[in-house]
Amino acid sequence: MQNRFDKCVAKAKTTAITIALALTLGACTSQPEIVDNSPTSRVTVVVSGDQDFIQQHGQNLAWHPDVNRIHTHNPQEVGELQRHMRRSFKAELEEKGYRFAAGEGQVSNPASLYVGFAIALESEMSDAEILKRAGLVAGLNTQGIDKKFEKGSVFVAFFHPQTNEVVWRVLAQGFTQPGTEIEKREQRFDELARMMLNSLPKSEV
Numbered sequence: 001m002q003n004r005f006d007k008c009v010a011k012a013k014t015t016a017i018t019i020a021l022a023l024t025l026g027a028c029t030s031q032p033e034i035v036d037n038s039p040t041s042r043v044t045v046v047v048s049g050d051q052d053f054i055q056q057h058g059q060n061l062a063w064h065p066d067v068n069r070i071h072t073h074n075p076q077e078v079g080e081l082q083r084h085m086r087r088s089f090k091a092e093l094e095e096k097g098y099r100f101a102a103g104e105g106q107v108s109n110p111a112s113l114y115v116g117f118a119i120a121l122e123s124e125m126s127d128a129e130i131l132k133r134a135g136l137v138a139g140l141n142t143q144g145i146d147k148k149f150e151k152g153s154v155f156v157a158f159f160h161p162q163t164n165e166v167v168w169r170v171l172a173q174g175f176t177q178p179g180t181e182i183e184k185r186e187q188r189f190d191e192l193a194r195m196m197l198n199s200l201p202k203s204e205v
Contacts, residue, residue, distance in 0.1 A: 042174060043192070044138040047199050049168030054158055058098040058203045060112040064159055067116025071124035085117050088189040089156060089197070097203035113167065114159040121176070122151040130155070130171070140173035149175040156196055170196045 063086065070078040090100060093115075101111050120130065131137040134155050157169035172192060 042140070043172055043195060044140045044174070045170060045172045045195055045198075046136050046138045047168075047170045048136055049158070049166065051168055051200055054113065054168050055201050055204050057112045058093075058158075060101040060110070061093065061098055061115055062101045062111035062113075062161075064114040064116030067114075067118065067157065067159070069118040069120075071118070071120035073121065073123070081119055084186060084189045085119070085154075088186070088193040089115070089117070091190070092193040092197050096197065096200060099203075111161050114161050114164075116157050116159060118153075118155045120153050120155075122153075125153070134169065134171055135166070136169060136171040138171050138173035140175075149177055152176045154192060154196065168200070170199075172196050 068082055068085075070081045072078065072081065094100075118134075127137055127139070130153055134157075136155070138153070140151055151173060152175070154172045155169065158167045159165065160167055172195065174192075
């Protein structure tokens with residue numbers, strides 16, 4: 001007989017949302033509004049899973065101890081990218097009423113759900129490999145895009161802490177320009193967190 005978790009996963013539904021936003025990095029806010037048609041403004045987001053289960057069990061989150069992978073050209077960026085991901089997504093989840101466990105889900109305060117993430121450039125991981133690993137594909141079209149831009153994918157998932165099965169997941173794909181100073185990416189991570197978690201309802205607990 002299926003347990004409660006299996007039933008929740010079984011009723012998962014998939015939606016796809018294509019969003020085009022201007023994620024400007026400029027510090028000046030007095031300039032007139034300009035529509036950004038550059039490749040870096042194109043983002044595709046695909047969502048799958050049982051968001052009701054997250055809504056009811058998101059009172060004690062913790063970062064997944066193993067799912068925090070960064071696939072990039074420069075190994076020196078890994079730590080900074082992980083920090084940006086955790087900061088932006090934690091802030092957005094807390095804005096929605098979800099809370100992270102004190103002590104990050106240790107035995108004394110076990111997590112109700114794990115949150116894992118991964119980032120990959122297309123040169124490091126193909127769409128076929130992403131589909132195989134994440135079970136999702138956003139299918140962002142690269143036709144006509146200047147080769148100085150590279151497609152990147154960001155994956156976030158909630159895991160059941162006992163079974164390690166995915167309860168809810170979201171994949172975003174967009175274009176990035178390698179070589180951009182990592183400090184300038186913070187605003188874009190914040191915007192990305194809002195887009196990727198947009199369909200997740202506020203916590204009920």
